[in-house]
Amino acid sequence: MEQAIHPNISVDCVIFGYDFEKLNVLLVERTLLDESSGKVVFSDLTLAGNHVFVNEDLKDAAHRILFDLTGIKDLYLEQLGAFGDPERLSGHNDQLWLNYLGYKPEDRVITVGFYALLNCEQVKIVLKDRTVKWYPLTEIGQLAYDHNRILEAALHDLRIKIRTAHLAFELLPEKFTLSQLQKLMEVVLGKTLDKRNFRKRLLKLKSLVQLDEKQKGVAHKPGYLYAFSKEKYDLYDDQDTFSVIM
Amino acid sequence: MEQAIHPNISVDCVIFGYDFEKLNVLLVERTLLDESSGKVVFSDLTLAGNHVFVNEDLKDAAHRILFDLTGIKDLYLEQLGAFGDPERLSGHNDQLWLNYLGYKPEDRVITVGFYALLNCEQVKIVLKDRTVKWYPLTEIGQLAYDHNRILEAALHDLRIKIRTAHLAFELLPEKFTLSQLQKLMEVVLGKTLDKRNFRKRLLKLKSLVQLDEKQKGVAHKPGYLYAFSKEKYDLYDDQDTFSVIM
DNA sequence: GCAAAAGTGTTTCCGGTACACCCATGG
DNA sequence: CCATGGGTGTACCGGAAACACTTTTGC
Numbered sequence: 001m002e003q004a005i006h007p008n009i010s011v012d013c014v015i016f017g018y019d020f021e022k023l024n025v026l027l028v029e030r031t032l033l034d035e036s037s038g039k040v041v042f043s044d045l046t047l048a049g050n051h052v053f054v055n056e057d058l059k060d061a062a063h064r065i066l067f068d069l070t071g072i073k074d075l076y077l078e079q080l081g082a083f084g085d086p087e088r089l090s091g092h093n094d095q096l097w098l099n100y101l102g103y104k105p106e107d108r109v110i111t112v113g114f115y116a117l118l119n120c121e122q123v124k125i126v127l128k129d130r131t132v133k134w135y136p137l138t139e140i141g142q143l144a145y146d147h148n149r150i151l152e153a154a155l156h157d158l159r160i161k162i163r164t165a166h167l168a169f170e171l172l173p174e175k176f177t178l179s180q181l182q183k184l185m186e187v188v189l190g191k192t193l194d195k196r197n198f199r200k201r202l203l204k205l206k207s208l209v210q211l212d213e214k215q216k217g218v219a220h221k222p223g224y225l226y227a228f229s230k231e232k233y234d235l236y237d238d239q240d241t242f243s244v245i246m
Numbered sequence: 247m248e249q250a251i252h253p254n255i256s257v258d259c260v261i262f263g264y265d266f267e268k269l270n271v272l273l274v275e276r277t278l279l280d281e282s283s284g285k286v287v288f289s290d291l292t293l294a295g296n297h298v299f300v301n302e303d304l305k306d307a308a309h310r311i312l313f314d315l316t317g318i319k320d321l322y323l324e325q326l327g328a329f330g331d332p333e334r335l336s337g338h339n340d341q342l343w344l345n346y347l348g349y350k351p352e353d354r355v356i357t358v359g360f361y362a363l364l365n366c367e368q369v370k371i372v373l374k375d376r377t378v379k380w381y382p383l384t385e386i387g388q389l390a391y392d393h394n395r396i397l398e399a400a401l402h403d404l405r406i407k408i409r410t411a412h413l414a415f416e417l418l419p420e421k422f423t424l425s426q427l428q429k430l431m432e433v434v435l436g437k438t439l440d441k442r443n444f445r446k447r448l449l450k451l452k453s454l455v456q457l458d459e460k461q462k463g464v465a466h467k468p469g470y471l472y473a474f475s476k477e478k479y480d481l482y483d484d485q486d487t488f489s490v491i492m
Numbered sequence: 493g494c495a496a497a498a499g500t501g502t503t504t505c506c507g508g509t510a511c512a513c514c515c516a517t518g519g
Numbered sequence: 520c521c522a523t524g525g526g527t528g529t530a531c532c533g534g535a536a537a538c539a540c541t542t543t544t545g546c
Contacts, residue, residue, distance in 0.1 A: 221498045
């Protein structure tokens with residue numbers, strides 16, 4: 001019975017993936033076929049989500065969903081809060097879909113939103129399922145259920161927290177150049193930053209360590225690689241933040 | 247059936263009340279009496295909370311709980327997130343209490359935390375129930391369930407948000423002096439602030455308007471009263487924040 | 493040798509901070 | 520007339536912002 005699913009509580013994950021160019025979100029295709037004709041009734045996209053197990057912690061459920069979909073453990077996860085509008089599943093397509101899956105469409109389900117951060121190149125997702133794909137953030141249209149609301153909340157939170165915390169490093173590979181870090185900030189915050197000022201500020205951070213290693217295979221002067229040191233971050237604690245990387 | 251309670255989803259509210267001296271939290275006494283002897287089995291404190299109705303929005307549930315307990319509508323409410331540790335109700339006293347109330351103690355309940363802000367003098371709470379009282383934040387010990395965790399999260403969030411948003415005004419009456427506002431900030435942030443610098447910054451805020459009215463009945467030079475203008479705040483939007491009232 | 497990004501210092505300006513005295517009221 | 524908090528201005532300092540040229544690599 002440990003694995004019995006809870007009918008009223010689900011978890012939805014906004015999975016952000018950075019590819020050195022733009023922010024992407026991993027979405028799942030939801031296509032309903034007419035049983036007799038085999039024609040497509042509708043086809044749209046959802047966040048990665050599922051019901052929790054009866055005795056499962058919410059964060060564990062989120063990790064499980066991420067693992068099932070992507071084969072990755074230990075991603076950075078942040079809780080966004082609960083989404084409990086009684087009408088959140090009452091869209092026409094949503095009702096058809098829930099019925100198709102064998103849920104009672106009239107059941108109340110509250111969902112807990114999370115977001116995960118990863119780097120698309122480093123964390124190669126094994127897409128077990130052809131219906132799961134990366135979508136550039138800027139090209140995401142209407143999603144199923146209340147998932148646009150959850151996505152919006154995730155993005156809002158990410159934009160605030162990336163200024164002052166170590167979230168940025170979760171979106172980069174272990175080793176990265178300062179320019180890559182700067183580009184990431186520019187993409188997330190939606191504005192360009194001055195290179196020299198950016199570097200001045202960043203080089204003050206004790207938790208950012210320069211490696212004895214340079215970029216390779218680039219058609220220009222190779223940059224030094226850097227890494228984030230969680231140990232030093234914990235050590236220097238609150239002094240050592242991005243504070244005002246506007 | 248509209249009023250049927252949902253067995254698995256509850257809402258808990260951290261109700262902060264400011265009394266011009268300190269921050270208080272409204273707590274509910276929970277006393278279990280032995281049925282035969284009438285002796286006290288245990289007695290402790292909980293946040294204001296209850297299960298949600300089957301078709302009730304989470305925020306509506308929080309407002310209802312606040313209203314039932316205090317007779318107040320339209321308090322400022324902020325969601326903190328969901329608390330879903332499977333063990334959150336498994337304390338010894340918690341199990342006794344749930345059993346006494348007629349719940350199945352083994353049922354999984356996830357709770358959504360909120361916090362509310364009010365001014366103790368202005369918003370005179372009609373304490374319908376003698377077991378509900380204000381407790382100074384600094385004197386709160388161990389609470390029932392996982393309520394210390396929820397309180398901690400609420401306080402953390404309040405301390406962050408009060409620096410940059412209009413939360414402070416929710417803890418004051420409609421008209422207040424700058425000194426009262428400063429005192430509030432000092433209490434919440436836990437540090438003293440320089441009077442002149444504080445006023446310089448505050449007087450820049452377009453959403454803070456001086457009234458043609460002074461303090462009365464004080465044994466010193468009376469101060470001007472001020473009010474927060476939601477309209478101007480919305481108008482000037484993001485420029486007009488407390489930004490760095492450290 | 494050319495394209496492309498890496499890397500580097502200085503000046504300016506604004507905002508934060510520190511700090512001390514006179515004023516109006518109630519008792 | 521005294522106690523109490525209200526109200527005000529200035530000088531200094533540090534950090535943010537603006538800004539342009541040289542270097543190293545792959546092709």
